[in-house]
Amino acid sequence: MATYLSGIQPSGLPHLGNYFGAIRQHIELPTRGGEHFYFIADYHALTTSRDPAELRSRVREIAVTYIAMGLDTERAALFRQSDVPEVCELTWLLSTVTGMGLLERAVSYRDKVEKGIAPTVGLFLYPGLMASDILAYDANYVPVGADQKQHVEIARDMAAGFNAVYGETFVLPEFVASSTPKVPGLDGEKMSKSYGNTIWMFESGKALKKVVGRVLTDSRAPEEPKDPAGVLLLDLLRLFLSEQEQQDWEQRVRAGGVGAPGYGHLKQRLVEVIEERFAPARKRREELLADPAEVDRVLERGAQRARARAVATRDRALRNCGLR
Secondary structure (H helix, E strand, O other), X not given: OOEEEEEEOOOOOOEXXXXXXXXXXXXXXXHHOOEEEEEEOXXXXXXXXXXXXXXXXXXXXXXXXXXXXXXXXXXXXXXXXXXXXXXXXXXXXXXXXXXXXXXXXXXHHHHHHHOOOOOOHHHHOHHHHHHHHHHOOOOOEEEEOHHHHHXXXXXXXXXXXXXXXXXXXXXXXXXXXXXXXXXXXXXXXXXXXXXXOOOEOOOOHHHHHHHHOOOOOOOOOOOOOOOHHHOXXXXXXXXXXXXXXXXXXXXXXXXXXXXXXXXXXXXXXXXXXXXXXXXXXXXXXXXXXXXXXXXXXXXXHHHHHHHHHHHHHHHHHHHHOOOO
16 A cells, blocks of 8 residues: 655745645545655754744644645544654664765755755754655655655655665655646745745635735736736636636737736636635634644544554664664
8 A cells, every 4th residue: 555745844824835736635645545644844844943832833723724625634644743753763863874965965955045044953954854754654655846856855865875774674755746836926936935925825805805916917908918828817817717717818818909807807816716715624724723622633643643653664774773
């Protein structure tokens, strides 16, 4: 039976990029069979978070989002990364056979340092901890965004290095790409909390209209024919609309003339589809926030399943390298 593993860092409110790039895939995959482990990466968050209360709040928000969006927590284990301390032990074991050069090539480390994040040891070892997250559960497949592909490759290299020294210990994982690898933000760049260009999944009402109003446009009049490929609002609408409705909007924008939609019409439709898509989950989210015990039960049950698998992997690694 194939095992799937992925995680999401609690760095802020989950946005459309998180949903279409990862969360939607994580929710759909368990319906196809196999074992599924999805963790909230609170250990990883410590490389940038310095506010304990805020971190706890963000962890809960991620958990609530997954449950509200319909993750089948009977088929998939949802848990906090820190509830499985064995991943830290595995990180040390793997680090003893991993060359510095492998971690130095990690693009994420250089990118974060360039953005002003302090170059701590933890940030440097980030790919090593991620490798342990993957390998602890004997994951065959890792469904993540394209920007995480290198981390899966590093996990494979670290596992292969350990196996070469101590014999077959870790399963070599494979990267699974999202069907929506890049979701544009308000400015046309990749939607990211670090860029400040996100749309929160559960934004609604006046607040949603305000944020959609910030989507980048130009000064061209509605009647002026436009190439749909250059209209950011159409790229965002494509995430929600049927193929037929998307084609209709594109045709009207391309043709221009009397009755052609202006950017205001496109923004109004974007607000409508966001409201429609997330309305049931928005209501469920409010119920979960009012009943924290239910969320705790889901996380505790998920951690028990995950830790049982991680303990078995940790013990196997310890035996193979002579510590048992």
